[in-house]
Amino acid sequence: MKIARLRSKKVVIPATLAVAALAVGGTVWVASADEVRGDERTRAADAATSAAGGGRALDVERADDxxxxxxxxxxxxxxxEVDVLLDEDLEVVSTEHDDDRDDRDDDRDDDRDDDSDERPDADDRVLSDAERTAAEKAALTEKPGSTVIDVEASDVRGVAYEVEVRDADGLEWDIELDADFGIVATHADR
Incomplete structure (x- = not known):
């Protein structure tokens, strides 16, 4: 009986160690697979800093979308900070300007569905004609020759208005505006 137990330990322990080694190795590989290095990093960093109007590239990763x-x-x-998304040919897909110098809240979800706050969400607000016109004008300045598809209030922190446009090539763009109708971010709608 002790021999059978000893044999099972000889199999289980090495198998457990092998699985643990594979898990650690896989995690390291996945984390390093997103990093961009060498000339490729330099080219992507140069394209992004040029699109941002100067500055210094802090982080260059493969797109995760x-x-x-x-x-x-x-x-x-x-x-x-400016987040720049580039395609494989180093063409700008989108740029997003951070509103403040503190990224601690960037990934926080402020949407509440639990009725704990009786106030309506900002995106439920009806826009005035003046707001709608100003938002459309700002979006068309960002993407000249486009057609406005939709304009609405936003509940995203730092974004007051969201405008969806279709450019002359038929590509749809989401344009985010601040309260003064300044461009916060422009994203190709894929």
Whole structure:
């Protein structure tokens, strides 16, 4: 009986160690697979800093949205950050300016579905004609020759208005505006 137990330990312990080694190795591989290095990093960083209007690339990674390309975080000279998404040919897909210098809240979800707050969400607000016109004008300045599809209030922190447009090539764009109708981010709608 002791021999059978000893034999099972000889099999279980090495098998457990092998699984643990594979898990650690796989995690390291996945984490390093997103990193971009060497000339490829330099080219992506240069394209992103050029698109951001200067600054320094802090982080260059492969795009994680299933598309080929790069995500580059650029630090501007004034301390603000710009996230630039590039396609595989280093063409700009979108840029997003952080509103403040503190990213602690960037991934926080402020949507509440539990009725704990009786106030309506900002995106439920009906826009005035003046707001709608100003938002459309800002979006068409960003994407000249486009057609406005939709304009609505936003409940995203730092974004007051969301405008959806279709450009002359038929590509749809989501344009986010701040309360003063300044461009916060422009995303190709894929």
């Amino acid at each position: 299933g598309e080929d390309g790069y995500e580059v975080e650029v630090l501007l000279e004034d301390g603000r």
